[in-house]
Amino acid sequence: MNNQADSLRLIVRQMKNSIQAQINGTHKGTRVITISSGKGGVGKSNLCINLALALTEFKQSVILLDADLGLANIDVILGIAPSYNLSHVINDEKQISEVMMEGPNGMYLIPGGSGMQELANLKDWQLENFLAKLSKMEGEADYLLIDTGAGLSQTVLSFALAADELIVVTTPEPTAITDAYGFIKSLCQQNYRGKMYLVVNRVPTPKEAAVVYNKIQIAVNRFLKHNIEFLGFIVEDPKVRQAVNEQQAFLLAYPQSFAAQNIYMIAAKLSDQEYQLDQQRGIKGFFNKLAQYFR
Numbered sequence: 050m051n052n053q054a055d056s057l058r059l060i061v062r063q064m065k066n067s068i069q070a071q072i073n074g075t076h077k078g079t080r081v082i083t084i085s086s087g088k089g090g091v092g093k094s095n096l097c098i099n100l101a102l103a104l105t106e107f108k109q110s111v112i113l114l115d116a117d118l119g120l121a122n123i124d125v126i127l128g129i130a131p132s133y134n135l136s137h138v139i140n141d142e143k144q145i146s147e148v149m150m151e152g153p154n155g156m157y158l159i160p161g162g163s164g165m166q167e168l169a170n171l172k173d174w175q176l177e178n179f180l181a182k183l184s185k186m187e188g189e190a191d192y193l194l195i196d197t198g199a200g201l202s203q204t205v206l207s208f209a210l211a212a213d214e215l216i217v218v219t220t221p222e223p224t225a226i227t228d229a230y231g232f233i234k235s236l237c238q239q240n241y242r243g244k245m246y247l248v249v250n251r252v253p254t255p256k257e258a259a260v261v262y263n264k265i266q267i268a269v270n271r272f273l274k275h276n277i278e279f280l281g282f283i284v285e286d287p288k289v290r291q292a293v294n295e296q297q298a299f300l301l302a303y304p305q306s307f308a309a310q311n312i313y314m315i316a317a318k319l320s321d322q323e324y325q326l327d328q329q330r331g332i333k334g335f336f337n338k339l340a341q342y343f344r
């Protein structure tokens with residue numbers, strides 16, 4: 050695991066890289082990353098929002114899709130109230146730009162709402178129409194982060210299967226670890242071939258995160274023949290709950306908190322990952338694939 054100095058160097062290098070990319074005007078296309086877990090309440094939404102914000106501080110543009118059908122709550126955590134969601138785009142009532150809401154640091158939020166389920170029932174021409182609308186978004190963002198629900202429902206699995214990269218979140222609780230493994234197993238059984246990362250949340254110490262990662266990684270390698278990379282950890286930090294209660298992102302409300310520092314390291318490591326552009330499907334590719342899985 051990286052020590053503190055390595056992580057700080059990584060953060061600085063990442064900031065330089067992204068500023069250089071901006072100067073050069075190079076855009077690598079949108080990385081579509083799903084954030085999921087086996088067990089609920091492990092910190093997916095908080096990771097998603099705060100990671101998005103940290104990436105914007107690295108001068109990356111980020112769109113966040115709230116795709117938790119049952120318990121959508123990114124808007125609650127950010128204290129904003131969406132009027133429209135993807136359902137309005139699907140039903141041709143709104144353009145995608147009218148549904149996207151600007152959040153802190155210039156990031157954008159798309160509330161999925163009931164639109165996600167409607168994808169399953171679209172006729173081919175309706176899907177084409179929807180995908181054409183989404184194309185306008187393509188290339189505008191460096192990242193599309195997708196906050197999903199927890200568990201083994203086919204809906205959640207479909208999001209993970211359709212994305213290029215997946216962040217699995219767990220806590221050190223045995224039930225969370227078992228459920229994380231169960232989730233990864235279901236994905237592998239459906240031939241998931243994308244990249245997989247693990248974030249261990251609510252750890253008492255960094256060492257505990259390494260222990261949890263090793264357990265999962267050994268089982269995933271051995272029994273599922275897949276690789277999962279360690280992306281980082283977030284310590285148990287009372288500032289997280291405090292920020293949630295204040296309807297603010299902890300990265301902005303408490304930038305000096307331990308949890309915020311951990312998020313910066315996760316963001317730096319994520320931006321540092323090599324990923325193959327030719328394997329990428331982008332935003333349009335993601336939704337196209339998602340619709341096929343839903344059908």
Ligand SMILES: Nc1ncnc2c1ncn2[C@@H]1O[C@H](COP(=O)(O)OP(=O)(O)O)[C@@H](O)[C@H]1O
Pocket residue numbers: 086089090091092093094095096250251252283284285286287289290293308
């Ligand atoms: N690192 C942390 N330290 C302390 N509490 C946390 C931490 N991460 C999450 N929590 C608590 O867990 C709750 C659920 O987090 P949330 O991100 O909504 O989980 P999920 O999206 O997986 O359901 C938060 O409201 C917060 O109170």
Ligand SMILES: [Mg+2]
Pocket residue numbers: 093094095117120122196197
């Ligand atoms: Mg959530």
